[in-house]
Every structure is written in structure tokens, then in C-alpha cells.
Amino acid sequence: MVRQRDSGTPAGQVVNIYRKLMRRVRWVLSRAPHMIRCSEFEDFILDYLDDDLPSAEQRKFDFHLRLCPECRIYLDAYQTSVALGRAVCDELDDAIPESVPEDLVAAVLAAREFGYEGG
Amino acid sequence: MSSVSNLKQHTETELLEGLRAGDEGCARQLVEAHAGRMLAVARRFLDDEDAAQDAVQDAFASAFAAIDRFRGDSALGTWLHSILVNAALKRVRADRRRHEISLDDLMPVFDGNGCRLEPLQGRILPVDQLLERQEVRDGVRKAIACLPEGYRAVVLLRDIEGYNTDEAAAALSISVGALKVRLHRGRAALKRLLEPLLEEGMS
Ligand SMILES: [Zn+2]
Numbered sequence: 001m002v003r004q005r006d007s008g009t010p011a012g013q014v015v016n017i018y019r020k021l022m023r024r025v026r027w028v029l030s031r032a033p034h035m036i037r038c039s040e041f042e043d044f045i046l047d048y049l050d051d052d053l054p055s056a057e058q059r060k061f062d063f064h065l066r067l068c069p070e071c072r073i074y075l076d077a078y079q080t081s082v083a084l085g086r087a088v089c090d091e092l093d094d095a096i097p098e099s100v101p102e103d104l105v106a107a108v109l110a111a112r113e114f115g116y117e118g119g
Numbered sequence: 120m121s122s123v124s125n126l127k128q129h130t131e132t133e134l135l136e137g138l139r140a141g142d143e144g145c146a147r148q149l150v151e152a153h154a155g156r157m158l159a160v161a162r163r164f165l166d167d168e169d170a171a172q173d174a175v176q177d178a179f180a181s182a183f184a185a186i187d188r189f190r191g192d193s194a195l196g197t198w199l200h201s202i203l204v205n206a207a208l209k210r211v212r213a214d215r216r217r218h219e220i221s222l223d224d225l226m227p228v229f230d231g232n233g234c235r236l237e238p239l240q241g242r243i244l245p246v247d248q249l250l251e252r253q254e255v256r257d258g259v260r261k262a263i264a265c266l267p268e269g270y271r272a273v274v275l276l277r278d279i280e281g282y283n284t285d286e287a288a289a290a291l292s293i294s295v296g297a298l299k300v301r302l303h304r305g306r307a308a309l310k311r312l313l314e315p316l317l318e319e320g321m322s
Pocket residue numbers: 037038041064068070071072235
């Protein structure tokens with residue numbers, strides 16, 4: 001499921017070996033006090049972004065973020081995606097309204113006349 | 120009276136007075152001025168075109184019924200927008216999906232030790248630079264549309280409409296815990312769908 005990029009090229013192989021090694025290192029580190037695993041880090045992201053993490057968890061989160069490049073990349077991409085979604089939808093809000101089917105306008109006005117109050 | 124109203128464009132204050140007096144020309148002007156934008160927003164929440172149009176119709180019906188209570192402390196358009204969002208939410212189905220994507224396939228992957236397997240390499244471009252690309256803007260629109268309605272609604276409410284967690288949970292009649300799970304899964308899926316667009320030298 002996960003793409004291993006450029007794994008055919010020598011440089012790509014080095015990168016993949018390096019990342020595999022770093023995962024091993026992180027796994028060893030994850031047994032240290034205050035160190036959480038990536039999967040636990042994942043569970044903290046929402047509250048972290050809402051400034052809702054209790055201070056002990058906040059410290060663990062920050063510590064993991066410093067040590068784990070994969071979670072740094074992940075969080076960066078996660079926040080970038082949220083920001084892109086917001087920007088693209090705001091853009092739509094500012095756009096010139098698209099044309100409305102005339103039968104919708106007619107239906108809305110007819111409903112008003114008959115006192116329909118929404119569903 | 121109404122034939123005269125049809126011919127001239129009212130200011131918002133005049134429009135409001137006319138609406139309260141039951142003037143048909145004012146009602147038409149309101150619908151024609153706002154229905155396009157409202158339909159666009161409804162389509163963002165709802166896959167089904169009929170459902171989106173129904174939401175717009177519901178919203179106007181609620182608005183006409185409540186026009187006496189409109190205080191005028193926000194613009195009419197803002198007021199209609201919030202009514203429309205509520206009308207659209209009533210038609211959101213948590214389990215309906217258009218493209219049959221499985222959210223499980225879009226969740227982050229960890230190895231057996233709980234270590235993340237991140238496919239991105241880490242040269243993620245700044246947001247404003249990404250937004251300059253038409254393919255990115257199209258890709259983001261498509262990715263949002265791909266999300267199952269129940270997840271998309273949560274992402275739209277929290278990240279685009281600016282609802283807080285409690286407000287969004289109340290608007291969807293789900294628990295705060297369920298809302299948080301859906302929001303995180305929805306965002307994670309969005310990130311996964313956008314991956315091919317985020318890095319330098321990829322496409
Ligand atoms: Zn990590």
C-alpha cells in the first residue's frame with residue numbers, strides 16, 4: 001500500500017535503507033520514558049492542533065516530533081491539506097455565483113406563497 | 120406594487136422591509152441574488168443534485184418563515200448561508216459515498232512496532248505556492264468531493280465553516296468523541312489523496 005519511492009535507483013535504495021534503519025532506532029527510542037510511538041502521536045494530533053493537549057501529553061508530542069522525521073513530514077502534509085481545503089473553498093465562496101435552474105427559483109417562490117416552512 | 124418591485128433593485132434595508140411586508144418582487148430578488156451561491160455550497164456538502172436543490176429550497180423556506188426574527192446584525196447573505204448549512208446537514212448521510220472509496224485504505228500506515236511508514240519524502244511546498252497551480256486547486260476540490268458525506272460534512276464544518284468541535288457535533292447530532300474521530304479520519308484521508316500534489320518534482 002505504501003509507495004517506496006525510487007526504490008529501483010541506487011539513491012532510492014539508500015534512502016529506503018536509511019529510513020528502515022531510522023524506524024528501528026525510533027522503535028528502540030519508543031521504549032524510553034516520555035517517548036511515544038508514531039501510532040500514539042497520531043492520536044494526539046487533533047487535540048494538539050486545537051491546543052487541547054494536557055501539558056504532559058504536549059511534552060511527549062513535542063519530543064516525538066523532534067525525533068521523528070516521518071511524523072514531522074506527516075504533520076506538515078496534514079496541516080497543508082487542511083489549509084488547502086480551506087483556501088479552495090473560500091475561493092469558491094468569492095466566485096461569481098453560478099446560474100441557478102429557473103425551476104428551482106420558481107419552486108422556492110411557489111413554496112413561499114403556500115407557506116411551506118422547510119423540512 | 121409587485122410589478123414595480125420587479126423592475127428596481129432594492130438596497131438590503133428596502134429588501135428586508137419588502138420581505139417583511141410579503142412583497143413578491145423582493146422575495147424574487149432575494150432568491151435570484153443568493154440562490155447561486157447557496158446551491159454551490161449545498162453541492163459541496165451533498166453528492167446528490169436533487170438533495171442539494173432541496174436543501175436550498177428548505178433554506179429559503181426557513182428564511183422566509185423567520186424573516187421577522189432576522190436582526191440585521193449580520194448581512195443577509197451570511198444569515199442565509201448559515202441557514203443553508205443547517206438545511207444541508209439534515210440531508211447528509213453518514214454512510215453514503217459516491218466513488219465507493221474506502222476510508223480505511225486512506226489511513227496512515229504503521230509497521231508492527233507502531234512506527235509510521237510515511238510515503239512522502241519531506242519537501243512539501245508552501246501553501247501559497249501550491250495554490251498557484253490549477254491542478255492543485257482542482258485536485259483539492261476533487262479530493263473533498265471524494266470523501267464520504269458524513270466525513271466531508273465534519274471537515275467542512277470545522278475547517279471551512281469555522282464551527283468549533285461542540286458546535287459541529289451539535290449540528291450533526293453526534294457525540295464530540297464521534298466528531299473528533301470523523302474529523303481526524305477525514306483530514307487524514309484528504310492528506311492521503313493530496314499526497315501526489317504536495318511535493319516538489321511530483322505530479
Ligand atoms: Zn513518529
